[in-house]
Amino acid sequence: MVGACVKGHRLVLISEPISGSQHQVEKATDSWLKWQLIVMGGVVVLVAIIVDWLNYRSEVSTPETERDFGRRKFRDCVRRNMEVTGARVAVKILKSGSDRGIKDYIAEVKSLSQLRHRNLVALIGCCHKKDKFALVYEFMSQGSLGDHLFKDRPLLPWEKRYNIALGLGSAVHYLQKGGNQCMIHRDIKSNNIMLNENFEAKLGDFSTARPVDRTRGPEATEAVETIGYMAPEYVQKGEASKESDVFSFGVVLLEIVCWKCVLDSELRERGLNLVQWVWEHYGSPSLAGRGQFSLRWRKKFLEVVDTGLCKDFDKKQAEALLIVGLWCTHPIAASRPTIEEAMDVLNFKKKPPKLSTQEPR
CATH class of the missing domain: 1.10.510.10 (Transferase(Phosphotransferase) domain 1)
Structure with a gap:
């Protein structure tokens, strides 16, 4: 190792080869830093997902309506005339991306969840994602x-x-x-x-x-x-x-x-x-x-x-x-x-x- 003094500071110049143990220390340090970055990135992504999910939940549901949404919730929006438990169904797609669509969806689920009568259209289930709202009804073959x-x-x-x-x-x-x-x-x-x-x-x-x-x-x-x-x-x-x-x-x-x-x-x-x-x-x-x-x-x-x-x-x-x-x-x-x-x-x-x-x- 050769040393030199520059304006009161000691400048160290490396002239000797680095030993094998030093290489292992540097390699371990790099590996630890990489894992730390990966973990930190994962935490950020997870937090973002949780925040997004909570925001979504607040848009389409409240504690008062949790029981209503739980009646029969489909994972994906379904198509008209699909088969559910052997019966034909009709699907109503509400406007997405608007407060009115969300309110109509919640209102209809809450209302029909409390009602049972032979002369009311029966609500079979529902499906909601952040930008899609669907209500699944019994199929009425003669229309309106x-x-x-x-x-x-x-x-x-x-x-x-x-x-x-x-x-x-x-x-x-x-x-x-x-x-x-x-x-x-x-x-x-x-x-x-x-x-x-x-x-x-x-x-x-x-x-x-x-x-x-x-x-x-x-x-x-x-x-x-x-x-x-x-x-x-x-x-x-x-x-x-x-x-x-x-x-x-x-x-x-x-x-x-x-x-x-x-x-x-x-x-x-x-x-x-x-x-x-x-x-x-x-x-x-x-x-x-x-x-x-x-x-x-x-x-x-x-x-x-x-x-x-x-x-x-x-x-x-x-x-x-x-x-x-x-x-x-x-x-x-x-x-x-x-x-x-x-x-x-x-x-x-x-x-x-x-x-x-x-x-x-």
């Missing part, structure tokens, strides 16, 4: 009532139509009276009424459903329902209630009888919607005198029944559906029937009421 109403499908015979009306009424009754908590759907419409292979009606799409206190009045919420099916107080004030669901139920009853959309294009050209058009034909039942409606009045009133049926329908049932439909769509919420009163008329436990002789505006 809206498909039959508004698309080129064969007309449904009267018996099936009346049973669809009764099935929908049964679903609404269960939501308001049959469960542990009153539930308002907030989007009852033909496109959300699904039909199975026997044309039994099942109400679906609970992404907007909300539980309410049975003893309290309407609650102000964001209006989410479809134009034409919305009660006036819901449109004007955003007040959703049992009564606003009854209004939507009444609109669907009129669509079933008349086989027209509530916003039928031909009626709109005349400045009318379906409810107003039926009121025109209802006119004044006072022509009947006391006790019963007149045959002349009934003939005029039943002119609104779908002409595609070629008069092959039960006149008593048609009259009941039309009157209940108008009763349910009264513009004043307090003047509408309860769902029990409406169903009593449709099941012929009570006679149809005589409504006001003036069309409500």
Whole structure:
């Protein structure tokens, strides 16, 4: 080893060969440093994964909904008509990457996890990843009532139509009276009424459903329902209630009888919607005198029944559906029937009421 002094500092120059033991020490030191870097890198990656997972969990779940998500959770998003335990299923994919999609997903899982009824579409399971949300339902082979109403499908015979009306009424009754908590759907419409292979009606799409206190009045919420099916107080004030669901139920009853959309294009050209058009034909039942409606009045009133049926329908049932439909769509919420009163008329436990002789505006 040779030494030299540079400005007060000793500069050491290596001139002798390094021994074998020194090589081993340097090699061991390099190896230890490499392992330290690998471990540190692994810790960083693991922490990042944990943070990402926690963020994801906070986006799609809360402690209140853990039980709901655990009902039947699929690992991957499934395709429509896939086989699950030998049964066909339908899959609803919600919008990803938005707060609304996450909220709708959570709301629908929570709502349907608490509900069990033959006239509600059954939720089989769910699947959620950070950017994908899927709900798996029982498969409804006949599509929606809206498909039959508004698309080129064969007309449904009267018996099936009346049973669809009764099935929908049964679903609404269960939501308001049959469960542990009153539930308002907030989007009852033909496109959300699904039909199975026997044309039994099942109400679906609970992404907007909300539980309410049975003893309290309407609650102000964001209006989410479809134009034409919305009660006036819901449109004007955003007040959703049992009564606003009854209004939507009444609109669907009129669509079933008349086989027209509530916003039928031909009626709109005349400045009318379906409810107003039926009121025109209802006119004044006072022509009947006391006790019963007149045959002349009934003939005029039943002119609104779908002409595609070629008069092959039960006149008593048609009259009941039309009157209940108008009763349910009264513009004043307090003047509408309860769902029990409406169903009593449709099941012929009570006679149809005589409504006001003036069309409500």
